[in-house]
Amino acid sequence: MQPVTVAGPDTGPATGPIARRPGRPRSEQAEQAIIEATLDVFAEQGFEGVCVELVAARAGVGKATIYRRWPNKEELLLAALGSLKSPYPEPQGDSVREDLLAIIEVMCADKADPRKARRYALLLGEGEKYPRLMARYKAEVVEPRRDMIRSVIRRGIGTGELRPDTDVEISMLTLTGAIMAQEKSLDGKLDGDFAARLVDGLLRGCTARP
Amino acid sequence: MQPVTVAGPDTGPATGPIARRPGRPRSEQAEQAIIEATLDVFAEQGFEGVCVELVAARAGVGKATIYRRWPNKEELLLAALGSLKSPYPEPQGDSVREDLLAIIEVMCADKADPRKARRYALLLGEGEKYPRLMARYKAEVVEPRRDMIRSVIRRGIGTGELRPDTDVEISMLTLTGAIMAQEKSLDGKLDGDFAARLVDGLLRGCTARP
DNA sequence: CCGATACGAGACTGTTCCGTATCGATAGTT
DNA sequence: AACTATCGATACGGAACAGTCTCGTATCGG
Secondary structure (H helix, E strand, O other): OOOOOOOOOOOOOOOOOOOOOOOOOOOHHHHHHHHHHHHHHHHHHOOOOOOHHHHHHHHOOOHHHHHOOOOOHHHHHHHHHHOOOOOOOOOOOOOHHHHHHHHHHHHHHHHHOHHHHHHHHHHHOHHHHOHHHHHHHHHHHHHHHHHHHHHHHHHHHHHOOEOOOOOHHHHHHHHHHHHHHOOOOOOOOOOOOHHHHHHHHHHHOOEOOO | OOOOOOOOOOOOOOOOOOOOOOOOOOOHHHHHHHHHHHHHHHHHHOOOOOOHHHHHHHHOOOHHHHHOOOOOHHHHHHHHHHOOOOOOOOOOOOOHHHHHHHHHHHHHHHHHOHHHHHHHHHHHOHHHHOHHHHHHHHHHHHHHHHHHHHHHHHHHHHHOOEOOOOOHHHHHHHHHHHHHHOOOOOOOOOOOOHHHHHHHHHHHOOEOOO
16 A cells, blocks of 8 residues: 555656556565654654665665655655554443543553654654654554544533533543653653552542542 | 853862963853854754754854863753753642642643653653753652652642542542643644643543533 | 954864765566 | 567766855954
């Protein structure tokens, strides 16, 4: 499955989807190696650290083989990050707590994966310098997940499971934000049940009940 | 007031604190202009975008005037970011809600200031490439504020205002994280009373009460 | 005035990196 | 076999930038 929405690998002048082009065909293996190397370097070196020469060396590929496929570095990164998809758990509807927990756990797992975790940096870091990358990341990763959380909460309000005056937006920001804030700023030792503690903390609230 | 803890401006070979050194004295005005320009460029261009030549041009200063004071770019940034201090509201102790609100409002105000907001990028972004900068930022800005929030919550638990089983760490991450997550990823229109909604959301919880 | 240091400006060197061009070799089609 | 596009490798031009150095000038104490 190739990402084609935004300048996927350039397959050259239109020759029809089936017609075979003359000459040596492009190596699918090289293509995959390039994407993998890009993700590795991105995970290790961060955003500005992705230099094409290093990616080429890691992939065991010539630079031309990269530029034959993507016109510049941004397109390469766009393709590489676009290939990092996480499965979205479909809310089961048993309870708000379980649904939220499933989502938060996936997000925590993402954060534990260095490749995916680095993308969070786009949100607060140098992301403004790469607006297309930002926009794509937001649209493909951030917003779908936010919407999922919002809808779970709204459904909980509808069913009476949650307070009718629940602040949907604040609740969502609370959950996603806590994940971002965790551990990166201090190696908190609250790994295992972090997701559960987070969701329960939100549901329960802190105020003492008489 | 000069930052001296970490390689402040190099005042040359030790000549005693009072003894006047011969020759033309350094321009305090140039020094301030350099710091200001550094902060401006940092706010606009982000971390990697801070190039000394640009800072010098903005400050109306020669590069040598910068390098006479700080040995390299990292020290310059260290000094510039170190000069960005926000007043820490001292918890008044009237109520947990009021104390938290005061802290959160200051943090939100910080985030609205582009200069200060950019520093958040260090936490998730390219910060790992500048460990000294990271450490200093954490120690001087992040942890004091986190500790303040923790202590307010702990006091609330002690006084019975908060549930005894309140998760201090989770509550703190919830508050600070939500601030980070807000608006940067989507221009939410929840500006004015964001801090209040956030604190109230945490205190109240979402679960419906029978 | 003199010596010492700082000043702004900018030339200069060395490094890094993007993107292009070129090499002989390779793997397909016709 | 002829043809053609891709292969990995590498040289290259150009830009950006860190850090050093050198101008001629300005500002201090003595």
